[in-house]
Amino acid sequence: MDNDFTDEEVHRYARHILLAEVGGTGQARLRAARVLIVGAGGLGSPLALYLAAAGVGTLGLIDDDRVELSNLQRQIAHTTDRIGTPKVCSAAAAVRAINPATRIEAHATRLGPDNVLDLARGYDLVCDGTDNFATRFLLADACALAGRTLVSAAVLRFEGQISTFKPHAGGPCYRCLYPEPPPEGLVPSCAEAGVLGAVTGVMGTLQATEVLKELLGIGDGLSGRLLIWDALAARFREVRLRRDPACALCGAAPTIRDLSAHAHAAPAAVCAA
Numbered sequence: 492m493d494n495d496f497t498d499e500e501v502h503r504y505a506r507h508i509l510l511a512e513v514g515g516t517g518q519a520r521l522r523a524a525r526v527l528i529v530g531a532g533g534l535g536s537p538l539a540l541y542l543a544a545a546g547v548g549t550l551g552l553i554d555d556d557r558v559e560l561s562n563l564q565r566q567i568a569h570t571t572d573r574i575g576t577p578k579v580c581s582a583a584a585a586v587r588a589i590n591p592a593t594r595i596e597a598h599a600t601r602l603g604p605d606n607v608l609d610l611a612r613g614y615d616l617v618c619d620g621t622d623n624f625a626t627r628f629l630l631a632d633a634c635a636l637a638g639r640t641l642v643s644a645a646v647l648r649f650e651g652q653i654s655t656f657k658p659h660a661g662g663p664c665y666r667c668l669y670p671e672p673p674p675e676g677l678v679p680s681c682a683e684a685g686v687l688g689a690v691t692g693v694m695g696t697l698q699a700t701e702v703l704k705e706l707l708g709i710g711d712g713l714s715g716r717l718l719i720w721d722a723l724a725a726r727f728r729e730v731r732l733r734r735d736p737a738c739a740l741c742g743a744a745p746t747i748r749d750l751s752a753h754a755h756a757a758p759a760a761v762c763a764a
């Protein structure tokens with residue numbers, strides 16, 4: 492790996508390079524990394540901003556929405572004067588303002604069974620920042636099939652959850668936790684039930700931290716652990732996740748071997764939290 496840094500890079504990343512766990516080698520690793528962020532919304536905003544600030548070399552952003560007034564209460568990559576512009580373009584502008592060296596690959600399209608595998612394979616690691624179950628399951632299946640680590644967070648009202656799924660490394664997958672999507676209408680979305688804006692910021696920032704740890708190979712990751720934050724009570728709790736031997740996706744006799752189950756569904760809108 493290319494460990495040569497310009498004076499400007501040494502200065503910009505000085506607080507990282509000081510850390511024994513990061514150093515010049517870790518910083519070079521971040522510069523070489525390619526991370527896909529699915530959803531440029533409440534979770535995707537802090538993800539994109541912190542990963543760019545941290546010096547991750549290439550960020551893929553996929554979202555087919557445009558910035559709306561009601562997004563601005565929590566989606567901090569976007570601004571009032573960018574209402575009406577595609578979210579991936581608005582987020583790219585925010586990223587460029589922080590770190591012009593970060594390469595942005597903007598995908599202003601819907602994530603669907605036709606493009607998700609190629610997208611996942613094109614990156615080292617994938618982050619789920621969406622808020623609908625069709626996209627979550629599609630992405631989780633694709634990442635497991637493509638052998639890509641998925642750092643997944645979710646928010647609703649005053650609560651957030653985060654875990655990391657890497658069945659290719661022996662950990663549980665998303666379907667070990669949730670075998671099937673819940674019946675339509677059972678779990679409300681943020682659009683229906685609301686969310687405290689800052690809660691998305693905390694969860695997206697936790698996600699960015701876990702992504703950096705995964706890329707650097709440091710610390711204890713969240714594979715096999717679900718971290719749940721109750722913001723009203725100001726308490727974190729942790730649930731152990733185990734790999735399910737009967738899991739349809741990563742079990743001993745998997746029945747999900749491709750994305751054909753998703754093929755007849757309507758294209759999944761990347762309706763970002």
Ligand SMILES: [Zn+2]
Binds near residue numbers: 664665735
């Ligand atoms: Zn599984």
